[in-house]
Amino acid sequence: xxxxxxxxxxxxxxxxxxxxxxxxxxxxxxxxxxxxxxxxxxxxxxxxxxxxxxxxxxxxxxxxxxxxxxxxxxxxxxxxxxxxxxxxxxxx
Numbered sequence: 001x002x003x004x005x006x007x008x009x010x011x012x013x014x015x016x017x018x019x020x021x022x023x024x025x026x027x028x029x030x031x032x033x034x035x036x037x038x039x040x041x042x043x044x045x046x047x048x049x050x051x052x053x054x055x056x057x058x059x060x061x062x063x064x065x066x067x068x069x070x071x072x073x074x075x076x077x078x079x080x081x082x083x084x085x086x087x088x089x090x091x092x
Contacts, residue, residue: 003051005058014055014062018046026055026077034092035059035068037077056080060087 003016014026024042028035037059042051056077063070069092072078081087 003054005054007058007062014059016051016055018043018051020045022046024051024055026052026059026074028059030068033068034071035063035066036071037074040074040076052076053080060090064090 003018006015006017008015012028012030014028016024018024020043022043024046025040026037027039027041028037030036037056040052040055042055059077060070060081064087068090070081070087070090071092072081081091
């Protein structure tokens with residue numbers, strides 16, 4: 001399965017279209033130079049396949065490129081940053 005992350009800024013989310021039609025998503029909001037990642041959602045049948053990690057990587061890379069600080073309000077994003085030290089400098 002080839003996965004492509006799409007950024008939908010008008011919806012404040014990153015998405016991955018999955019084979020059976022559902023979307024996996026990473027939701028966020030931005031205010032005053034801070035990007036708060038609020039929710040990561042992956043349909044149950046696709047969990048454990050790296051989809052959420054792919055979304056979070058894309059979101060964090062985008063936040064870094066924009067010069068945003070990050071608030072990991074989503075527990076998955078928080079855990080991901082704890083496990084991947086290269087993103088810890090973004091924490092607000």
